[in-house]
Amino acid sequence: MSSSFETGLERVCGRDEQRRVRTVSLSELKSLCAREGLSLREGALRCVAHGVEPLPLLKCLHGVEPQGQARLLGASVLLVGAGGLGGYVLELLARFGVGRIDVADGDVFEESNLNRQLLSSVGDLGRNKARVGAERAARIAPLVEVRPLEFFLDRSNLPRALEGVGVVVDALGGIAPRMALHDAALERGIPVVAGAVAGWTAVVGSETAGKRGISLMWGDAAAADAEHALGSLAPAVSLAAALMAAEVSRYLLHGELALAGRMLHADLATFSFEIYDVE
């Protein structure tokens, strides 16, 4: 591909001798994209295709090869929930260079979120969680596009939210809303990566249309949620979110889910970890 973008890129790119790769800074990329009428994500994709690594993604390189980085930048994820799990998942996927993330949450931050929710802060109490998440993503990961959906998803608005999505992340809090999300995504052949916590307990699992699994946990909307008795603790929340982000990344990079039809359970009270077959 040869165009004024690539010609301009050749002119401004540098070189990281240690990693033996050509690089472009964020400010140079911004200028190039502004001149060519491209979004930063489009520009980053053109850079990667041209063998030039945008500096914000330099340390992903080799852990993720350029073809993989292009797949991530071209991917679209629907993240449902921007609370405890969702805030960390958003942070990790955005920093990893997942190109488009729609983050849905109709809730606002309150003081009881401050013990664990990365996106919560005293200054943002009362503000919508998805909006705060999108604002943070724009500050920390300008190459990716995060769109806030400032409402709760249900059977009526899920079909639209799922359009063009490659993978869904169930980072919801509570039991009742989860099954509708899993059903709607799986009916459309879109896999779901899900997690939940209670106290020091974290569970994470994935489902595909052919391999249901962890949602067996949430089949009864009225079931007592262990979280109400044990609380929600930051180490378990952030661990679950990290596992979810790794599983999503694995799917986007390789088309594989390590936890399809399975449930990884971490008990941080005893430091025991186990994977169960739920199918």
Add this chain to the structure above:
Amino acid sequence: MQVRIKCFATLSDHTPEGGVLALPAGGTVENVLTAIGLVPEDVKLVFVNSKHAEMDAPLADGDQLGIFPAVGGG
């Protein structure tokens, strides 16, 4: 026969002493729950040797059970 049992989250206090329970031959998952003071309504998922099992699943000597309540926090 003996089975090994781990109860998690809100159910952890029901793990028997030493994690081991003696059970008559032919015992089922539901028999185990009764023996440790639980009813099926308290329990969301049971795994036997890391595979999901129903309440009427028969158990064998040395089986390992993992017992979970519904966990939904986010």
